[in-house]
Amino acid sequence: MAFGILHLRNLFAVVMLSGIYSLLSAGLFVTLDAVDVAFTEAAVGGGIATMLMLAMLSLVGDAERTREGDFRVVPLLLVLATGALLLYGTLDMPDYGDANAPINKHVVPRYLEESGKEIGVPNVVTSVLASYRGYDTMGELSVIFTAGVGVLLLIGRFRRPGGGK
Secondary structure, three states: OHHHHHHOOEHHHHHHHHHHHHHHHHHHHHHOOOHHHHHHHHHHHHHHHHHHHHHHHHHHOOEOOOOOOOOOHHHHHHHHHHHHHHHHHHHHOOOOOOOOOHHHHHHHHHHHHHHHHHHOOOOHHHHHHHHHOHHHHHHHHHHHHHHHHHHHHHHHHHHOOOOOO
C-alpha cells in the first residue's frame, strides 16, 4: 500500500489509500489485543485525518503538479537530518521488555497497586486511559486539530484572490 501511495499522482486516491491503511492498522491492533490503540487509530487516522485531507483537496485540487528538473536538496537534507536526530534519540531508550527499565520499577507497580483505590475502576487499562492519560490525550487531539485548522487556513489564504499569491 505504501508503494501504491508513492507512485500515484491522483491525490484523491492517495488520501483514500492512506485512510484504508489506517483502518487496516486499526484491525492489526485489534488482533494484537490493543483495542484502545485501535480505536484511536481508526478515529484519528481513518477518520479525522482522512477528512482533513479531503477538505484540503477541495482547496488545492486532486492532481499533483510536478515540474521537471525541480528537485530540491534542502528539504531532503532537512528530512534526513530530522530522521537522524530521531534515531539518535532512541539510543538512550531501555531494551524492549527490560524488567529493570524505570517504567517497570516505578510507574507500572504504582498503577497496578493503586489505580483501583485512586480511580475506583477495577480494570487497570481503563483507569490509566480514562483518568491518568485523559488530559494527555485531550491535549494531543487539541494539537492535531489546531494544526489541521492552521493548514486549511493557510491553504485557503493562498487560494483567495489577493490573499497572498
